[in-house]
Amino acid sequence: MNLILLRPEEIRDQEASFNDHRAEHLRAVLKSRPGDTIRVGIINGLIGAALILQLDQTGARLRLASCRTAPPPPTAVDLILALPRPLILKRVLAQAAALGVKRIMLINANRVEKSFFRSSQLGPEQIETHLRQGLEQAVDTRLPQVSIHPRFRPFVEDELPRLLPDYQGGLVAHPEAPQTIGEINPAPGRRLLAVGPEGGWVDFEIERFQTQGFIPFSLGPRILRVDTAVPVLLAQLELLAGLTPPSG
Amino acid sequence: MNLILLRPEEIRDQEASFNDHRAEHLRAVLKSRPGDTIRVGIINGLIGAALILQLDQTGARLRLASCRTAPPPPTAVDLILALPRPLILKRVLAQAAALGVKRIMLINANRVEKSFFRSSQLGPEQIETHLRQGLEQAVDTRLPQVSIHPRFRPFVEDELPRLLPDYQGGLVAHPEAPQTIGEINPAPGRRLLAVGPEGGWVDFEIERFQTQGFIPFSLGPRILRVDTAVPVLLAQLELLAGLTPPSG
Incomplete structure:
Protein backbone atom coordinates (compact mmCIF):
# COMPACT_ATOMS: atom_id res chain seq x y z
CA MET A 1 0.00 0.00 0.00
CA ASN A 2 1.68 3.19 -1.19
CA LEU A 3 -1.07 5.60 -0.24
CA ILE A 4 -3.99 5.66 2.17
CA LEU A 5 -7.23 6.17 0.22
CA LEU A 6 -10.00 8.18 1.87
CA ARG A 7 -13.62 8.49 0.79
CA PRO A 8 -14.74 12.14 0.56
CA GLU A 9 -17.50 11.45 3.12
CA GLU A 10 -14.89 10.27 5.63
CA ILE A 11 -13.39 13.77 5.74
CA ARG A 12 -14.87 16.38 8.11
CA ASP A 13 -13.14 19.64 8.93
CA GLN A 14 -9.99 18.30 7.26
CA GLU A 15 -9.91 15.27 9.56
CA ALA A 16 -10.59 11.57 8.89
CA SER A 17 -10.86 8.62 11.28
CA PHE A 18 -10.91 4.90 10.47
CA ASN A 19 -10.16 1.55 12.05
CA ASP A 20 -9.80 -0.98 9.23
CA HIS A 21 -7.02 -2.42 7.04
CA ARG A 22 -5.64 1.10 6.58
CA ALA A 23 -5.10 1.63 10.32
CA GLU A 24 -3.60 -1.86 10.52
CA HIS A 25 -1.25 -1.01 7.64
CA LEU A 26 -0.11 2.21 9.35
CA ARG A 27 0.51 0.34 12.60
CA ALA A 28 1.96 -2.97 11.42
CA VAL A 29 3.67 -2.32 8.08
CA LEU A 30 4.64 1.36 8.09
CA LYS A 31 5.10 1.38 11.89
CA SER A 32 3.87 4.98 11.83
CA ARG A 33 3.36 7.10 14.94
CA PRO A 34 1.33 10.16 15.82
CA GLY A 35 3.17 13.16 14.38
CA ASP A 36 4.26 11.33 11.21
CA THR A 37 3.18 12.63 7.81
CA ILE A 38 1.85 10.08 5.33
CA ARG A 39 0.67 10.05 1.72
CA VAL A 40 -3.11 10.07 1.29
CA GLY A 41 -5.47 10.26 -1.66
CA ILE A 42 -9.15 11.12 -1.88
CA ILE A 43 -11.16 8.65 -3.95
CA ASN A 44 -11.73 10.20 -7.38
CA GLY A 45 -9.83 13.25 -6.13
CA LEU A 46 -6.35 14.55 -5.41
CA ILE A 47 -3.26 13.13 -3.69
CA GLY A 48 -1.40 14.80 -0.85
CA ALA A 49 -0.19 14.54 2.71
CA ALA A 50 -1.83 14.03 6.09
CA LEU A 51 -0.57 14.29 9.65
CA ILE A 52 -1.28 11.36 11.99
CA LEU A 53 -3.05 12.84 15.05
CA GLN A 54 -3.79 9.53 16.73
CA LEU A 55 -2.87 5.90 16.04
CA ASP A 56 -3.63 3.06 18.42
CA GLN A 57 -5.79 -0.05 18.75
CA THR A 58 -8.95 2.08 18.49
CA GLY A 59 -7.91 3.25 15.01
CA ALA A 60 -6.30 6.16 13.23
CA ARG A 61 -7.15 9.85 13.09
CA LEU A 62 -5.52 12.04 10.43
CA ARG A 63 -5.47 15.74 9.64
CA LEU A 64 -5.21 16.48 5.93
CA ALA A 65 -2.36 18.89 5.24
CA SER A 66 -2.52 19.52 1.51
CA CYS A 67 -3.99 17.49 -1.34
CA ARG A 68 -2.90 19.18 -4.54
CA THR A 69 -1.37 16.45 -6.73
CA ALA A 70 -3.46 15.02 -9.57
CA PRO A 71 -3.54 11.21 -9.88
CA PRO A 72 -1.55 9.71 -12.80
CA PRO A 73 -3.29 9.78 -16.19
CA PRO A 74 -5.48 6.76 -16.94
CA THR A 75 -4.49 4.27 -19.61
CA ALA A 76 -6.23 4.64 -22.97
CA VAL A 77 -7.58 1.07 -22.81
CA ASP A 78 -10.87 -0.15 -21.36
CA LEU A 79 -11.40 -3.85 -20.71
CA ILE A 80 -14.06 -6.35 -21.70
CA LEU A 81 -13.33 -9.50 -19.74
CA ALA A 82 -15.04 -12.87 -19.93
CA LEU A 83 -15.75 -13.40 -16.22
CA PRO A 84 -12.78 -15.36 -14.79
CA ARG A 85 -12.96 -17.63 -11.76
CA PRO A 86 -13.15 -15.72 -8.47
CA LEU A 87 -9.50 -16.05 -7.39
CA ILE A 88 -8.27 -14.80 -10.76
CA LEU A 89 -10.93 -12.07 -10.86
CA LYS A 90 -9.60 -10.56 -7.62
CA ARG A 91 -6.10 -10.37 -9.04
CA VAL A 92 -7.15 -9.03 -12.43
CA LEU A 93 -9.28 -6.28 -10.89
CA ALA A 94 -6.37 -5.15 -8.70
CA GLN A 95 -3.89 -5.34 -11.59
CA ALA A 96 -6.16 -3.49 -14.01
CA ALA A 97 -6.77 -0.75 -11.43
CA ALA A 98 -3.02 -0.51 -10.75
CA LEU A 99 -2.36 -0.17 -14.48
CA GLY A 100 -4.83 2.70 -14.83
CA VAL A 101 -7.82 1.03 -16.51
CA LYS A 102 -10.96 3.05 -15.76
CA ARG A 103 -13.74 0.87 -17.16
CA ILE A 104 -14.07 -2.90 -16.86
CA MET A 105 -16.98 -4.88 -18.29
CA LEU A 106 -17.31 -8.43 -16.97
CA ILE A 107 -19.28 -10.45 -19.49
CA ASN A 108 -20.55 -13.95 -20.05
CA ALA A 109 -19.18 -16.28 -22.71
CA ASN A 110 -19.70 -19.87 -23.75
CA ARG A 111 -16.70 -21.11 -21.76
CA VAL A 112 -17.43 -19.11 -18.60
CA GLU A 113 -18.72 -21.39 -15.84
CA LYS A 114 -22.21 -20.28 -14.88
CA SER A 115 -21.36 -20.55 -11.16
CA PHE A 116 -18.84 -17.69 -11.49
CA PHE A 117 -21.74 -15.23 -11.77
CA ARG A 118 -22.95 -16.32 -8.33
CA SER A 119 -19.57 -15.68 -6.68
CA SER A 120 -19.56 -13.45 -3.61
CA GLN A 121 -16.57 -11.68 -5.22
CA LEU A 122 -19.02 -9.93 -7.55
CA GLY A 123 -20.65 -7.92 -4.75
CA PRO A 124 -20.03 -4.17 -5.12
CA GLU A 125 -18.08 -4.01 -1.85
CA ARG A 142 -9.68 7.24 -9.69
CA LEU A 143 -11.84 4.19 -9.04
CA PRO A 144 -12.57 2.18 -12.22
CA GLN A 145 -16.21 1.57 -13.12
CA VAL A 146 -17.07 -2.12 -13.19
CA SER A 147 -20.23 -3.48 -14.79
CA ILE A 148 -21.50 -7.07 -15.01
CA HIS A 149 -23.20 -8.44 -18.11
CA PRO A 150 -24.54 -11.96 -17.61
CA ARG A 151 -25.75 -12.36 -21.22
CA PHE A 152 -23.22 -12.30 -24.06
CA ARG A 153 -25.45 -11.53 -27.00
CA PRO A 154 -27.40 -8.54 -25.65
CA PHE A 155 -24.09 -7.10 -24.47
CA VAL A 156 -22.31 -7.41 -27.81
CA GLU A 157 -25.28 -6.63 -30.05
CA ASP A 158 -27.09 -3.92 -28.08
CA GLU A 159 -24.76 -2.37 -25.50
CA LEU A 160 -21.45 -2.47 -27.37
CA PRO A 161 -22.67 -0.42 -30.39
CA ARG A 162 -23.67 2.37 -27.97
CA LEU A 163 -20.20 2.37 -26.41
CA LEU A 164 -18.14 2.17 -29.57
CA PRO A 165 -18.36 5.85 -30.62
CA ASP A 166 -16.22 6.63 -27.53
CA TYR A 167 -13.38 4.47 -28.89
CA GLN A 168 -10.97 4.22 -31.79
CA GLY A 169 -12.25 0.60 -32.13
CA GLY A 170 -11.70 -2.69 -30.39
CA LEU A 171 -9.22 -5.54 -30.22
CA VAL A 172 -10.13 -9.10 -29.27
CA ALA A 173 -7.57 -11.64 -28.05
CA HIS A 174 -7.89 -14.91 -30.01
CA PRO A 175 -5.19 -17.61 -30.19
CA GLU A 176 -6.03 -18.46 -33.80
CA ALA A 177 -5.72 -14.92 -35.12
CA PRO A 178 -2.99 -14.52 -37.74
CA ARG A 191 -9.37 1.29 -27.30
CA LEU A 192 -11.57 -1.50 -26.06
CA LEU A 193 -9.68 -4.71 -25.34
CA ALA A 194 -11.64 -7.98 -25.08
CA VAL A 195 -9.99 -10.92 -23.28
CA GLY A 196 -11.69 -14.32 -23.32
CA PRO A 197 -12.20 -17.09 -20.77
CA GLU A 198 -9.88 -20.03 -20.09
CA GLY A 199 -10.16 -22.05 -23.29
CA GLY A 200 -10.82 -18.91 -25.35
CA TRP A 201 -13.82 -17.42 -27.14
CA VAL A 202 -15.88 -19.73 -29.34
CA ASP A 203 -16.15 -18.93 -33.08
CA PHE A 204 -19.59 -17.38 -32.72
CA GLU A 205 -18.27 -14.94 -30.13
CA ILE A 206 -15.29 -13.94 -32.27
CA GLU A 207 -17.65 -13.35 -35.20
CA ARG A 208 -19.90 -11.13 -33.07
CA PHE A 209 -16.90 -9.03 -32.01
CA GLN A 210 -15.70 -8.82 -35.61
CA THR A 211 -19.15 -7.65 -36.73
CA GLN A 212 -18.65 -4.76 -34.29
CA GLY A 213 -15.32 -3.93 -35.90
CA PHE A 214 -13.04 -5.61 -33.35
CA ILE A 215 -9.70 -6.82 -34.73
CA PRO A 216 -8.69 -10.32 -33.54
CA PHE A 217 -5.05 -10.68 -32.51
CA SER A 218 -2.96 -13.52 -31.13
CA LEU A 219 -0.75 -13.42 -28.05
CA GLY A 220 1.86 -15.56 -29.80
CA ALA A 241 0.53 4.34 -27.95
CA GLY A 242 3.70 6.10 -26.84
CA LEU A 243 5.86 4.91 -29.72
CA THR A 244 3.72 5.36 -32.81
CA PRO A 245 3.21 8.83 -34.26
CA PRO A 246 -0.49 9.79 -34.16
CA SER A 247 -2.32 9.03 -37.39
CA GLY A 248 -5.02 11.22 -38.99
CA MET B 1 -2.80 -26.80 -17.20
CA ASN B 2 -2.56 -26.98 -20.98
CA LEU B 3 -0.10 -29.85 -21.19
CA ILE B 4 1.01 -32.68 -18.94
CA LEU B 5 4.76 -32.41 -18.31
CA LEU B 6 6.76 -35.63 -17.96
CA ARG B 7 10.30 -36.04 -16.70
CA PRO B 8 12.44 -38.10 -19.10
CA GLU B 9 13.12 -40.63 -16.30
CA GLU B 10 9.38 -41.22 -15.89
CA ILE B 11 9.21 -42.67 -19.41
CA ARG B 12 9.97 -46.36 -19.96
CA ASP B 13 9.17 -48.21 -23.18
CA GLN B 14 7.10 -45.19 -24.27
CA GLU B 15 4.91 -45.41 -21.15
CA ALA B 16 4.65 -43.15 -18.09
CA SER B 17 2.73 -43.57 -14.82
CA PHE B 18 2.03 -41.02 -12.09
CA ASN B 19 -0.40 -40.28 -9.30
CA ASP B 20 -0.02 -36.62 -8.41
CA HIS B 21 -1.56 -33.27 -9.38
CA ARG B 22 -1.33 -34.32 -13.03
CA ALA B 23 -3.53 -37.40 -12.54
CA GLU B 24 -5.92 -35.27 -10.48
CA HIS B 25 -6.06 -32.69 -13.27
CA LEU B 26 -6.86 -35.38 -15.87
CA ARG B 27 -9.61 -36.81 -13.65
CA ALA B 28 -11.17 -33.69 -12.14
CA VAL B 29 -10.61 -30.85 -14.61
CA LEU B 30 -10.28 -32.47 -18.03
CA LYS B 31 -12.58 -35.37 -17.06
CA SER B 32 -10.46 -37.57 -19.31
CA ARG B 33 -11.00 -41.32 -19.72
CA PRO B 34 -8.89 -44.24 -20.86
CA GLY B 35 -8.70 -44.11 -24.63
CA ASP B 36 -8.51 -40.29 -24.76
CA THR B 37 -5.51 -38.60 -26.34
CA ILE B 38 -3.94 -35.71 -24.43
CA ARG B 39 -1.14 -33.20 -24.98
CA VAL B 40 2.12 -34.03 -23.20
CA GLY B 41 5.59 -32.52 -23.09
CA ILE B 42 8.90 -33.92 -21.95
CA ILE B 43 10.81 -31.60 -19.64
CA ASN B 44 13.51 -29.86 -21.68
CA GLY B 45 12.28 -31.88 -24.68
CA LEU B 46 9.51 -32.03 -27.28
CA ILE B 47 5.72 -31.72 -27.16
CA GLY B 48 3.29 -34.26 -28.53
CA ALA B 49 0.43 -36.60 -27.79
CA ALA B 50 -0.17 -39.52 -25.45
CA LEU B 51 -2.94 -42.09 -25.13
CA ILE B 52 -4.45 -42.63 -21.69
CA LEU B 53 -4.17 -46.36 -20.97
CA GLN B 54 -5.46 -46.21 -17.43
CA LEU B 55 -6.95 -43.49 -15.22
CA ASP B 56 -8.45 -44.12 -11.81
CA GLN B 57 -7.84 -43.43 -8.11
CA THR B 58 -4.53 -45.33 -8.27
CA GLY B 59 -3.20 -42.85 -10.86
CA ALA B 60 -2.68 -42.44 -14.58
CA ARG B 61 -0.78 -44.53 -17.13
CA LEU B 62 -0.05 -43.05 -20.56
CA ARG B 63 1.45 -44.33 -23.77
CA LEU B 64 3.39 -41.70 -25.71
CA ALA B 65 2.20 -41.53 -29.31
CA SER B 66 4.44 -38.95 -30.94
CA CYS B 67 6.46 -36.09 -29.51
CA ARG B 68 7.74 -34.07 -32.45
CA THR B 69 6.80 -30.45 -31.76
CA ALA B 70 9.48 -28.09 -30.47
CA PRO B 71 8.54 -25.89 -27.52
CA PRO B 72 7.98 -22.18 -28.27
CA PRO B 73 11.12 -20.04 -28.53
CA PRO B 74 12.34 -18.54 -25.25
CA THR B 75 12.17 -14.83 -24.64
CA ALA B 76 15.39 -12.88 -25.12
CA VAL B 77 15.28 -11.56 -21.55
CA ASP B 78 16.79 -13.09 -18.42
CA LEU B 79 15.76 -11.83 -15.01
CA ILE B 80 17.62 -10.54 -11.97
CA LEU B 81 15.07 -10.24 -9.21
CA ALA B 82 15.50 -8.86 -5.72
CA LEU B 83 14.00 -11.75 -3.74
CA PRO B 84 10.29 -10.94 -3.23
CA ARG B 85 8.18 -12.22 -0.35
CA PRO B 86 7.24 -15.88 -0.69
CA LEU B 87 3.65 -15.47 -1.97
CA ILE B 88 4.78 -13.05 -4.68
CA LEU B 89 7.80 -15.21 -5.52
CA LYS B 90 5.53 -18.18 -6.36
CA ARG B 91 3.51 -16.08 -8.77
CA VAL B 92 6.50 -14.39 -10.37
CA LEU B 93 8.27 -17.72 -10.98
CA ALA B 94 5.16 -19.16 -12.65
CA GLN B 95 4.60 -16.00 -14.71
CA ALA B 96 8.23 -15.74 -15.80
CA ALA B 97 8.24 -19.41 -16.83
CA ALA B 98 4.95 -18.92 -18.72
CA LEU B 99 6.44 -15.93 -20.54
CA GLY B 100 9.49 -17.91 -21.66
CA VAL B 101 12.23 -16.62 -19.35
CA LYS B 102 14.98 -19.23 -19.10
CA ARG B 103 17.26 -17.84 -16.40
CA ILE B 104 16.21 -16.21 -13.14
CA MET B 105 18.68 -14.92 -10.54
CA LEU B 106 17.16 -14.22 -7.12
CA ILE B 107 19.41 -11.76 -5.31
CA ASN B 108 19.64 -9.88 -2.07
CA ALA B 109 19.19 -6.11 -1.80
CA ASN B 110 19.03 -3.59 1.00
CA ARG B 111 15.22 -3.59 1.08
CA VAL B 112 14.82 -7.38 0.90
CA GLU B 113 13.72 -8.78 4.26
CA LYS B 114 16.36 -11.20 5.48
CA SER B 115 13.71 -13.74 6.47
CA PHE B 116 12.73 -14.21 2.80
CA PHE B 117 15.95 -16.16 2.24
CA ARG B 118 14.83 -18.69 4.84
CA SER B 119 11.46 -19.31 3.13
CA SER B 120 10.57 -22.91 2.36
CA GLN B 121 9.53 -21.64 -1.11
CA LEU B 122 13.23 -21.46 -1.98
CA GLY B 123 13.71 -25.23 -1.85
CA PRO B 124 14.58 -26.70 -5.27
CA GLU B 125 11.37 -28.78 -5.34
CA ARG B 142 12.14 -25.83 -21.13
CA LEU B 143 12.59 -25.44 -17.39
CA PRO B 144 14.19 -22.10 -16.43
CA GLN B 145 17.39 -22.17 -14.37
CA VAL B 146 16.98 -20.44 -11.03
CA SER B 147 19.90 -19.43 -8.84
CA ILE B 148 19.93 -17.78 -5.42
CA HIS B 149 22.49 -15.12 -4.47
CA PRO B 150 22.21 -14.07 -0.81
CA ARG B 151 24.90 -11.38 -1.07
CA PHE B 152 24.35 -8.37 -3.32
CA ARG B 153 27.87 -7.11 -3.74
CA PRO B 154 29.67 -10.34 -4.67
CA PHE B 155 26.86 -11.03 -7.15
CA VAL B 156 27.03 -7.65 -8.89
CA GLU B 157 30.80 -7.19 -8.71
CA ASP B 158 32.08 -10.74 -9.30
CA GLU B 159 29.38 -12.88 -10.89
CA LEU B 160 27.67 -10.31 -13.11
CA PRO B 161 30.82 -9.38 -15.09
CA ARG B 162 31.24 -13.06 -16.02
CA LEU B 163 27.65 -13.25 -17.29
CA LEU B 164 27.56 -9.98 -19.21
CA PRO B 165 29.39 -11.14 -22.36
CA ASP B 166 26.33 -13.35 -23.08
CA TYR B 167 24.10 -10.27 -23.25
CA GLN B 168 23.57 -7.08 -25.21
CA GLY B 169 23.63 -5.32 -21.82
CA GLY B 170 21.30 -4.83 -18.92
CA LEU B 171 18.36 -2.71 -17.86
CA VAL B 172 17.49 -1.88 -14.27
CA ALA B 173 14.03 -0.73 -13.16
CA HIS B 174 14.28 2.43 -11.03
CA PRO B 175 11.39 4.81 -10.31
CA GLU B 176 13.65 7.87 -10.38
CA ALA B 177 15.17 7.16 -13.80
CA PRO B 178 14.43 9.89 -16.36
CA ARG B 191 19.09 -8.64 -22.25
CA LEU B 192 19.36 -8.84 -18.51
CA LEU B 193 16.49 -7.16 -16.71
CA ALA B 194 16.91 -6.27 -13.02
CA VAL B 195 13.76 -5.66 -10.94
CA GLY B 196 14.10 -4.38 -7.38
CA PRO B 197 12.35 -5.10 -4.08
CA GLU B 198 9.23 -3.40 -2.72
CA GLY B 199 10.47 0.12 -2.02
CA GLY B 200 13.03 -0.08 -4.84
CA TRP B 201 16.80 -0.37 -5.07
CA VAL B 202 18.87 1.97 -2.89
CA ASP B 203 21.24 4.44 -4.59
CA PHE B 204 24.30 2.28 -3.94
CA GLU B 205 22.67 -0.64 -5.73
CA ILE B 206 21.68 1.45 -8.76
CA GLU B 207 25.25 2.76 -8.94
CA ARG B 208 26.65 -0.80 -8.88
CA PHE B 209 24.35 -1.81 -11.74
CA GLN B 210 25.29 1.31 -13.68
CA THR B 211 28.99 0.53 -13.21
CA GLN B 212 28.24 -2.77 -14.96
CA GLY B 213 26.64 -0.90 -17.86
CA PHE B 214 23.00 -1.35 -16.86
CA ILE B 215 20.65 1.41 -18.05
CA PRO B 216 18.15 2.60 -15.41
CA PHE B 217 14.60 3.08 -16.65
CA SER B 218 11.34 4.11 -15.02
CA LEU B 219 8.00 2.28 -15.24
CA GLY B 220 6.16 5.59 -15.44
CA ALA B 241 12.42 -6.68 -29.97
CA GLY B 242 9.86 -7.50 -32.65
CA LEU B 243 9.24 -3.91 -33.73
CA THR B 244 12.67 -2.39 -33.97
CA PRO B 245 14.87 -3.14 -36.97
CA PRO B 246 18.08 -4.89 -35.85
CA SER B 247 20.97 -2.51 -35.32
CA GLY B 248 24.58 -3.21 -36.21
Missing part, protein backbone atom coordinates in the same frame (compact mmCIF):
# COMPACT_ATOMS: atom_id res chain seq x y z
CA GLN A 126 -15.82 -6.93 -2.81
CA ILE A 127 -15.16 -5.44 -6.23
CA GLU A 128 -14.32 -2.07 -4.69
CA THR A 129 -11.94 -3.74 -2.22
CA HIS A 130 -9.93 -5.31 -5.06
CA LEU A 131 -9.91 -2.12 -7.12
CA ARG A 132 -8.78 -0.05 -4.13
CA GLN A 133 -5.95 -2.51 -3.54
CA GLY A 134 -4.70 -1.74 -7.04
CA LEU A 135 -5.06 2.02 -6.60
CA GLU A 136 -3.33 1.96 -3.19
CA GLN A 137 -0.43 0.06 -4.81
CA ALA A 138 -0.12 2.32 -7.86
CA VAL A 139 -0.80 5.65 -6.06
CA ASP A 140 -3.94 6.44 -8.02
CA THR A 141 -7.32 7.68 -6.75
CA GLN A 179 -1.32 -11.43 -36.24
CA THR A 180 0.05 -10.36 -32.88
CA ILE A 181 -0.65 -6.95 -31.42
CA GLY A 182 2.82 -5.78 -32.47
CA GLU A 183 2.14 -6.84 -36.07
CA ILE A 184 -1.20 -5.02 -36.09
CA ASN A 185 0.45 -2.00 -34.43
CA PRO A 186 -2.85 -0.18 -33.89
CA ALA A 187 -2.91 3.60 -34.22
CA PRO A 188 -3.00 5.38 -30.85
CA GLY A 189 -6.38 6.25 -29.42
CA ARG A 190 -8.85 5.03 -26.85
CA PRO A 221 2.63 -19.25 -29.28
CA ARG A 222 2.16 -19.22 -25.49
CA ILE A 223 -1.17 -19.71 -23.73
CA LEU A 224 -1.31 -17.15 -20.91
CA ARG A 225 -3.61 -17.15 -17.95
CA VAL A 226 -5.83 -14.09 -17.84
CA ASP A 227 -3.97 -12.58 -14.85
CA THR A 228 -0.77 -12.65 -16.93
CA ALA A 229 -2.43 -11.81 -20.26
CA VAL A 230 -4.12 -8.63 -18.97
CA PRO A 231 -0.95 -6.86 -17.72
CA VAL A 232 0.93 -8.08 -20.81
CA LEU A 233 -1.63 -6.63 -23.23
CA LEU A 234 -2.17 -3.38 -21.34
CA ALA A 235 1.60 -2.87 -21.23
CA GLN A 236 2.02 -3.53 -24.93
CA LEU A 237 -0.84 -1.20 -25.94
CA GLU A 238 0.50 1.50 -23.63
CA LEU A 239 3.95 1.16 -25.18
CA LEU A 240 2.61 1.24 -28.74
CA GLN B 126 9.16 -25.81 -4.49
CA ILE B 127 10.85 -23.68 -7.11
CA GLU B 128 10.42 -26.39 -9.73
CA THR B 129 6.73 -26.74 -8.82
CA HIS B 130 6.09 -23.05 -9.53
CA LEU B 131 8.12 -23.08 -12.73
CA ARG B 132 6.31 -26.19 -13.99
CA GLN B 133 2.99 -24.51 -13.30
CA GLY B 134 4.01 -21.73 -15.69
CA LEU B 135 5.25 -24.17 -18.35
CA GLU B 136 2.09 -26.30 -18.09
CA GLN B 137 0.01 -23.15 -18.58
CA ALA B 138 2.01 -21.80 -21.52
CA VAL B 139 2.68 -25.17 -23.24
CA ASP B 140 6.44 -25.01 -22.89
CA THR B 141 8.88 -27.70 -21.74
CA GLN B 179 13.28 7.59 -19.19
CA THR B 180 10.79 4.78 -19.64
CA ILE B 181 11.66 1.60 -21.52
CA GLY B 182 9.78 2.90 -24.58
CA GLU B 183 11.83 6.10 -24.55
CA ILE B 184 15.09 4.14 -24.29
CA ASN B 185 13.82 1.75 -26.98
CA PRO B 186 16.78 -0.63 -26.56
CA ALA B 187 18.17 -2.36 -29.65
CA PRO B 188 17.06 -5.99 -29.92
CA GLY B 189 19.31 -8.65 -28.44
CA ARG B 190 19.58 -10.79 -25.35
CA PRO B 221 4.16 7.34 -12.73
CA ARG B 222 2.58 4.17 -11.28
CA ILE B 223 4.22 2.00 -8.60
CA LEU B 224 3.66 -1.62 -9.67
CA ARG B 225 3.99 -4.70 -7.52
CA VAL B 226 6.66 -7.07 -8.79
CA ASP B 227 4.10 -9.64 -9.97
CA THR B 228 2.59 -6.97 -12.23
CA ALA B 229 5.88 -5.27 -13.13
CA VAL B 230 7.55 -8.47 -14.37
CA PRO B 231 4.91 -9.42 -16.99
CA VAL B 232 4.61 -5.73 -17.99
CA LEU B 233 8.34 -5.37 -18.61
CA LEU B 234 8.81 -8.73 -20.31
CA ALA B 235 5.88 -7.94 -22.62
CA GLN B 236 7.25 -4.52 -23.50
CA LEU B 237 10.77 -5.81 -24.21
CA GLU B 238 9.35 -8.66 -26.31
CA LEU B 239 7.27 -6.18 -28.30
CA LEU B 240 10.21 -3.80 -28.82
